[in-house]
Amino acid sequence: MFSLDxxxxxxxxxxxxxxxxxxERLNMTQPPLSRQIQKLEKSIKVQLFKRDNRHVALTPAGKAFLTEARSLLAHAQSAPELARRISDGSSGLIRIGFTAGSSFGLLGKLLAEISAELDGISIDLREMVTTExxxxxxxxxxxxxxxxxxxxTRMFDTMTVGREDLVVAVPVGHHLCSLGRPISPQDVAAEPMVMHSPIKARYFYDLSVRAVPTSSDNVAHTASQILTIIALVSGGHGIALVPESSKVMGYxxxxxxxxxGDIHTPVELLAVWKRGFDNPALERVLDLLTRRFSTTIKA
Structure with a gap:
C-alpha cells in the first residue's frame, strides 16, 4: 500500500x-524522491512517468492517477479538521423523526433556526408516528x-416544545357554526364524529374521549392521520376534535x-431523545431547544 508521502x-x-x-519544492534531495516514486509505481503496479535524461512526462495512467492523488491528499488534509468539528458538534448529522402534526407549525421554524444558528449541521427528516x-x-x-x-422516561429524556388547544373541525355551513359561542362537550355529544384511531393515534383518541362524552354509536370513521381526518370532515362525514395548528393546512x-371543555386538555408536543447519546451535534440542537422552550421534563 502506498503512503501519503x-x-x-x-x-x-x-x-x-x-x-x-x-x-527542492519538497525540501528533500533528488535520490530519496526518486525512490518514493519507484516505491509508488511498484505498489500500484503501474508506470506513472516516462523519463529519460532530459525529459519527464506523465503516462496516460499517470494523468488519471494525478486526479485521484490530489483528491486523496485533499481528503487527508481536511479529515482531521472534519473530525474535530464533528467532535465539538460544529458539524455532523441530526436525524429527526417527526409526526405529520408537528410539521404544521413547529418543524419548519425549528429547521430554520438550526440552519441559522448551527451552520454545518445537516438534517435528515423522517416522518413517523410517535411509537415508531x-x-x-x-x-x-x-x-x-x-x-x-x-x-x-426510564429510557428517554423529553422536553415540551409545543402546547395548543383542541378545536372542533366541522364542514362549512354546519349548524354548530351558527351558535356564536365556544362549542361545549354537550353540543357535540350526539354529532357523528370522525375519531382518531385508538391504536395508531392513541394520544389524540384519549384526549378526545376525555373531552367529549361520545359513544361508539356516534363514531362515523376512525383515522390515524390528522390530514385524513380533516379530509373526511370536509367531505361531510362528521366533525372532529383536532389541534388548533390544523388550521394552517388551509383545507x-x-x-x-x-x-x-369541562377540563382543559391541551395538546402537547414533545422532543424526545435517548439517554446516553453520543452525537455531539445533538447536544447543540438540545441547547437551542432549551433556549427556546422553558419547560424541560426529565425523570
Missing part, C-alpha cells in the same frame, strides 16, 4: 515535470423525535370552532 512526491513531480525542482419514533430512537436509527406524550370546506 509517496502521493505528495508523485504530485510534486507530476506538476513540476522535473525531479530536481520537485525535490420511540422504536427508532431505541435502535439508534434517529437522534431525536418530535411526537406526542407519553414517553418512557377547503372546513371551519374550525373554539372548543370549551
Amino acid at each position: 509517496q502521493l505528495r512526491a508523485f504530485v510534486a513531480v507530476a506538476e513540476e515535470l522535473h525531479f530536481g525542482r520537485a525535490a 419514533q420511540h422504536s427508532s430512537l431505541e435502535l439508534g436509527l434517529i437522534d431525536i423525535g418530535l411526537g406526542r406524550p407519553p414517553a418512557d 377547503q370546506g372546513v371551519d374550525y370552532l373554539e372548543f370549551k
